[in-house]
Amino acid sequence: NRRAYTLNKTGTIKDTRTLVLPGYVEPAATHDSQIIILGALNSLSSREMITYTTQETVSHVLTPEGAQIALQGSHEARVWTALPPKGAGEPLTPQQLEGKVGAETSKVGQGRAFKNKWIGKEGNGLVRLASSIHDTTQLEMREVDSTGTLKSGEKALAELRKRKLIVQRKGQWFSVYKGSHFSTSTAKPETDLTVDMLNSGSWKTSTYKKYNFEAAGIPTNGGALHPLLKVREEIRNIFLEMGFAEMPTSSFVESGFWCFDALFVPQQHPAREVQDTFYLSDPSTSLPPPADYYSRVSAVHENGGFGSTGYRAPWSHEESRKLLLRTHTTASSAAMLWKLAARCRGEKDEDEADEAAHASSVPSAPKKNGDDGFRPAKLFSIDRVFRNETMDATHLAEFHQVEGVVADRGLTLADLIGFMRVFFKKMGIENIRFKPAYNPYTEPSLEIFAFHPLLKKWVEVGNSGMFRPEMLEPMGFPKDVHVHGWGIGLERPTMIRYGISNIRTLVGHKVSIEGVESSPAVRF
Numbered sequence: 001n002r003r004a005y006t007l008n009k010t011g012t013i014k015d016t017r018t019l020v021l022p023g024y025v026e027p028a029a030t031h032d033s034q035i036i037i038l039g040a041l042n043s044l045s046s047r048e049m050i051t052y053t054t055q056e057t058v059s060h061v062l063t064p065e066g067a068q069i070a071l072q073g074s075h076e077a078r079v080w081t082a083l084p085p086k087g088a089g090e091p092l093t094p095q096q097l098e099g100k101v102g103a104e105t106s107k108v109g110q111g112r113a114f115k116n117k118w119i120g121k122e123g124n125g126l127v128r129l130a131s132s133i134h135d136t137t138q139l140e141m142r143e144v145d146s147t148g149t150l151k152s153g154e155k156a157l158a159e160l161r162k163r164k165l166i167v168q169r170k171g172q173w174f175s176v177y178k179g180s181h182f183s184t185s186t187a188k189p190e191t192d193l194t195v196d197m198l199n200s201g202s203w204k205t206s207t208y209k210k211y212n213f214e215a216a217g218i219p220t221n222g223g224a225l226h227p228l229l230k231v232r233e234e235i236r237n238i239f240l241e242m243g244f245a246e247m248p249t250s251s252f253v254e255s256g257f258w259c260f261d262a263l264f265v266p267q268q269h270p271a272r273e274v275q276d277t278f279y280l281s282d283p284s285t286s287l288p289p290p291a292d293y294y295s296r297v298s299a300v301h302e303n304g305g306f307g308s309t310g311y312r313a314p315w316s317h318e319e320s321r322k323l324l325l326r327t328h329t330t331a332s333s334a335a336m337l338w339k340l341a342a343r344c345r346g347e348k349d350e351d352e353a354d355e356a357a358h359a360s361s362v363p364s365a366p367k368k369n370g371d372d373g374f375r376p377a378k379l380f381s382i383d384r385v386f387r388n389e390t391m392d393a394t395h396l397a398e399f400h401q402v403e404g405v406v407a408d409r410g411l412t413l414a415d416l417i418g419f420m421r422v423f424f425k426k427m428g429i430e431n432i433r434f435k436p437a438y439n440p441y442t443e444p445s446l447e448i449f450a451f452h453p454l455l456k457k458w459v460e461v462g463n464s465g466m467f468r469p470e471m472l473e474p475m476g477f478p479k480d481v482h483v484h485g486w487g488i489g490l491e492r493p494t495m496i497r498y499g500i501s502n503i504r505t506l507v508g509h510k511v512s513i514e515g516v517e518s519s520p521a522v523r524f
């Protein structure tokens with residue numbers, strides 16, 4: 001839709017917007033209209049009303065300055081036009097010239113006009129020297145405007161680009177053809193067959209949108225489990241299929257008593273230092289633990305008993321009553337084991353007491369002869385623990401522990417090892433090894449190592465052991481009841497599973513919600 005430019009009668013154009021001629025379109029507008037056009041083409045072609053092909057072109061368009069030159073001539077030509085021929089009138093002073101052609105044109109145009117020997121000085125004024133001129137720039141502008149390029153070639157185009165008179169424009173051309181359902185009216189095709197359409201009979205004449213079997217479908221909008229929770233669920237299933245029951249682990253805040261003392265961790269143990277454990281300041285002390293159990297625990301620490309010499313260090317009530325964020329889920333295991341031993345202590349366990357309270361007419365079953373009240377148990381937990389660690393790519397101050405505890409008569413270390421082999425195999429880890437280790441609450445203790453197929457080396461995956469008599473007997477367990485336990489982290493297997501190397505992409509404010517939403521399910 002091009003038209004030849006005509007100079008308006010006064011030879012000046014006041015509103016620069018009128019200089020934005022066909023062919024010069026702001027880039028943003030180009031982009032927008034392109035999207036609109038493409039959208040319309042796609043919509044029409046999806047209804048088979050049209051087909052189209054696309055061609056890319058590169059052409060040039062005029063800048064506003066270029067368009068002005070196309071209309072009015074180059075600055076130098078305008079300067080030449082404004083001046084009187086030599087000897088045929090009063091020479092113009094630079095001020096007069098500026099008044100006629102404007103400051104910009106006068107400044108830029110004089111230089112080039114002098115260089116071309118089109119104009120010269122006469123006295124204090126300026127006059128034409130050339131009797132006629134050939135305004136190449138204007139001709140080039142007109143050529144670019146009507147053809148999008150220059151016959152003389154790329155070098156000349158590059159020069160004009162440098163002078164900011166033209167800009168390159170990538171163009172997209174669409175060749176549009178009539179399609180099999182071509183029509184000049186754009187009634188929306190039906191996407192559903194409705195009862196109304198059947199009743200009215202309009203279905204016979206309606207056009208229908210073709211079903212698109214290639215469409216990706218709309219992503220479902222719902223909650224998503226965090227990768228840690230997916231792995232937790234898998235591990236939980238392993239425990240459940242092995243007959244374990246889940247322990248309550250909601251108490252993130254524990255006392256020194258349950259986190260350490262009950263586990264026979266000495267009161268001077270380095271794990272209790274503030275650089276390893278977060279202590280609470282308000283409130284800072286716990287309610288007193290059960291009195292007789294407390295005295296048995298303090299006694300075994302201070303003076304020994306049950307075959308142990310104890311630590312023979314003065315007992316601190318204060319240390320025991322300190323409130324802290326639990327450093328391991330073994331704190332919860334200890335509380336559960338103490339409950340499990342209730343029947344052995346001759347107490348009703350809490351469930352029984354509960355039942356009795358609700359149905360007092362049902363008498364509790366009388367103890368059988370020789371029954372010491374012990375019932376075997378397999379317990380597990382997966383929950384959060386807190387340690388005052390220096391944080392780095394693989395350590396945070398809070399993380400999750402997976403813990404299993406088995407209590408039965410006559411359990412041995414072989415049972416523990418056997419159990420762990422089965423458990424890890426279910427997690428897909430066949431190759432495990434054990435190394436003697438030390439825990440204050442287990443003897444013997446074993447660290448668990450698994451062969452990492454990618455790192456091609458043995459990595460520590462967990463910690464385990466047989467709980468000490470100093471821990472179990474004050475709770476009231478009979479001597480032949482042995483308890484073994486083990487703990488593994490949840491973050492490490494999850495990171496391996498999802499190929500994550502920095503824990504901060506798994507936990508914390510840098511976690512991407514999209515990553516969580518698209519993370520695949522885990523099957524061990």
Ligand code: PHE
Binds near residue numbers: 463465485486
């Ligand atoms: N509590 C130990 C830890 O924090 C794990 C463990 C649990 C070890 C039970 C032995 C028995 O690593």
